[in-house]
Amino acid sequence: MGQVVATTERVLRAPADVVRAALADYAVTRPQVLPEQYSEYRVDAGGQGAGTKVHWRLQATSKRVREQDVVVTETPDGALVETDTNSSMVTTWTVTPADAGVSTVRARTTWTGATGIGGFFERTFAPKGLARIQDAMLTRLEQAVAAG
Secondary structure, eight states: OOEEEEEEEEEESSOHHHHHHHHHBTTTHHHHHOOTTEEEEEEEEOOBSTTOEEEEEEESSSSOEEEEEEEEEEOTTOOEEEEETTSSOEEEEEEEEEETTEEEEEEEEEEEOOOHHHHHHHHHHHHHHHHHHHHHHHHHHHHHHHHO
16 A cells, blocks of 8 residues: 555635635635535534534545545644545645745645555546646635635
8 A cells, every 4th residue: 555645736816824714714715615526515613724623525536435524733834734534635735925915825635545456546547636626626715815
């Protein structure tokens, strides 16, 4: 079993503090910016940053569906860490200032992949698919923060 890594990075035309606050808002902003691959979204505890517990169903492909119960923590530098209690999947969202009124958002997702030929295909194709989903979310996030 090898670790699978999917990384998405994008520059958004909004200040880092605004982007980070929107990402950490699991009660209002998150459900608005999640692409169609997410369903059954609900906040089970909290709703703002660390301590939040959320549930969603992620349909990465027609055959690959994950029921995720996610616990949110924060690193000392302010990154949001989403840990799925049903699997080994962990997503870390980092927001850094890139320029005046511009920020860089990076999503890094890791999980323990399958073994054998299935693991080979998972390591080859799953990161690209997840990156497309995360990129769609970042497009919607930028629209949300631009709308204010």
